[in-house]
Amino acid sequence: xxxxxxxxxxxxxxxxADTRPGQCKHxxxxxxxxxxxQQAYEAFRLxxxxxxxxxxxxxxxxxxIGNSRVPAFSATxxxxxxxxxxxxxxxxxxxxxxxxxxxxxxxxxxxxxxEAIPARFLQEDLAL
Numbered sequence: 332x333x334x335x336x337x338x339x340x341x342x343x344x345x346x347x348a349d350t351r352p353g354q355c356k357h358x359x360x361x362x363x364x365x366x367x368x369q370q371a372y373e374a375f376r377l378x379x380x381x382x383x384x385x386x387x388x389x390x391x392x393x394x395x396i397g398n399s400r401v402p403a404f405s406a407t408x409x410x411x412x413x414x415x416x417x418x419x420x421x422x423x424x425x426x427x428x429x430x431x432x433x434x435x436x437x438x439x440x441x442x443x444x445x446e447a448i449p450a451r452f453l454q455e456d457l458a459l
Contacts, residue, residue, distance in 0.1 A: 353416040356409030360393040360417065363409070 355361040363369075364387035375384040386408060393402040395414040402415060429445040433452055441449060 351418060353412045353418075354409060355389060355391060355407045355411045355413070357418055358391070358416050359419045360415065361389050361391045361407065361409075363389045 351357045356363070368384075368387040371380070371382075371384045372387050374380040375382065388406040388408050390404070390406055391413075392404045393415050394405040394407060396403055396405065407413075427444070427446045431441075431443060431445050431448060432439055433441040433448075441452060
């Protein structure tokens with residue numbers, strides 16, 4: 332099996348396995364609780380609020396409970412896991428956002444975010 336992974340020293344032929352645990356918060360079927368509920372609970376949990384707040388629960392209409400094969404609707408917390416787990420796709424990697432410093436003749440002539448590089452510097456690179 333190692334021969335398939337490292338066939339000639341190049342990159343792996345197989346995609347790396349998803350290492351996220353099979354919990355509701357990582358499942359494509361789960362509907363998370365509202366952001367307000369989560370913030371209120373977190374404030375209570377940290378002792379920033381005296382108002383008692385129940386632990387926020389999301390909902391899933393495909394939970395497999397016990398030995399049943401029939402999916403059921405249930406309120407679940409994010410750490411719950413069932414036998415019907417399907418991982419949500421990972422969000423795409425954001426592009427850009429880097430901070431750039433452009434030097435000319437030993438002096439900084441421009442600093443800023445990668446998306447905001449002035450055209451005069453890009454044209455020099457592209458020889459336009």
